[in-house]
Amino acid sequence: MTRARPVRPGQAAHTEERSMSKRARKRRDRKKNGANHGKKPNA
Numbered sequence: 001m002t003r004a005r006p007v008r009p010g011q012a013a014h015t016e017e018r019s020m021s022k023r024a025r026k027r028r029d030r031k032k033n034g035a036n037h038g039k040k041p042n043a
Contacts, residue, residue: 027043028043030043031043
């Protein structure tokens with residue numbers, strides 16, 4: 001049985017809330033990809 005997360009007041013109930021946007025996360029991850037060979041320095 002899985003327990004539901006407690007919802008704090010003032011917080012959205014949906015689980016997609018993150019401290020960082022998905023696009024920014026993907027950009028940061030692309031920077032660390034070895035296949036870039038340093039071509040995305042400011043990703």
